[in-house]
Amino acid sequence: MKKDFVRGMSHGVPIMLGYLSVSFGFGIAAVGNGLSALCASLISLTNVTSAGQAAGIDIIAAGGTLLEMVLVQITINMRYSLMALSLSQKLDKKFTTPHRLAASYGITDEIFAVCAAQNTPLTPAYMYGMIFVAVLGWVSGTAMGAAAGQLLPAAVSSAMGLVLYGMFIAIVVPPCKKERGVLAVSLTAVVISLLFKYVFTAVSGGFAMIICAIVASLLGAWLFPVKDTQEGKE
Structure with a gap:
């Protein structure tokens, strides 16, 4: 021990x-x-x-x-x-x-x-x-x-x-260079965050963060799904 x-x-x-x-x-x-x-x-x-x-x-x-x-x-x-x-x-x-x-x-x-x-x-x-x-x-x-x-x-x-x-x-930067999905999710989160910062200012920072994370993640999962391979089969 x-x-x-x-x-x-x-x-x-x-x-x-x-x-x-x-x-x-x-x-x-x-x-x-x-x-x-x-x-x-x-x-x-x-x-x-x-x-x-x-x-x-x-x-x-x-x-x-x-x-x-x-x-x-x-x-x-x-x-x-x-x-x-x-x-x-x-x-x-x-x-x-x-x-x-x-x-x-x-x-x-x-x-x-x-x-x-x-x-x-x-x-x-x-x-x-x-x-x-x-x-x-x-x-x-x-x-x-x-x-x-x-x-x-x-x-x-x-x-x-x-x-x-x-x-x-x-x-964030290294995986962004390797995978388009990570880059797309990161950029989506940045864009949404900027919208809340300068356009939809009535939304509090905490809820803005929640929305950014969920929307960017869902978009990434939809556009860049990860294929689960096992023994050479999808």
């Missing part, structure tokens, strides 16, 4: 280093929207989702409703449920229901990718080790970013706040 935990921690170190820089930007953005350093750190500790947290602080800053917040989080974070279902096929027999519930807390895009690449069944200790290190980096980066946001000049804080959005761009 200890060996698996240490192995999970070692595999989580690269994730932690990446999370430090990204969550630093979130901490600055959170403080810039009026949240305290403690509140920003608690959000990172209880959510562990970059896109969800970024959208959440925007809704908080805009005075959005709880319903708006719930719908936005469901839309953005639904992918984690699909990741959990996929990983359930690779779990060791030691993964009882309590362990599954505990491990689901730390399933992120990066942790999912590392776990999915493992050739051996995933044990609870392995996932706990990775989650512990990754979450430590995510929360620590948030706390440091929030503290820096309270001390740095406004111009510097604004510039550092772009780190989080830079990560989103870095994630």
Whole structure:
């Protein structure tokens, strides 16, 4: 058990280093929207989702409703449920229901990718080790970013706040270059977002985000369906 935990921690170190820089930007953005350093750190500790947290602080800053917040989080974070279902096929027999519930807390895009690449069944200790290190980096980066946001000049804080959005761009651009479907969905979301920003201004930012995500995804699924092939057959 200890060996698996240490192995999970070692595999989580690269994730932690990446999370430090990204969550630093979130901490600055959170403080810039009026949240305290403690509140920003608690959000990172209880959510562990970059896109969800970024959208959440925007809704908080805009005075959005709880319903708006719930719908936005469901839309953005639904992918984690699909990741959990996929990983359930690779779990060791030691993964009882309590362990599954505990491990689901730390399933992120990066942790999912590392776990999915493992050739051996995933044990609870392995996932706990990775989650512990990754979450430590995510929360620590948030706390440091929030503290820096309270001390740095406004111009510097604004510039550092772009780190989080830079990560989103870095994630989207490579697949856009490879697949027309991803590019079309991304451009559709951008166009709809601009319409809500400058034309349909009465719609709140949270609901605009929900509509952008759903419409762009449905359009992509309709125009660029993914063919499921098995043993050479469609």
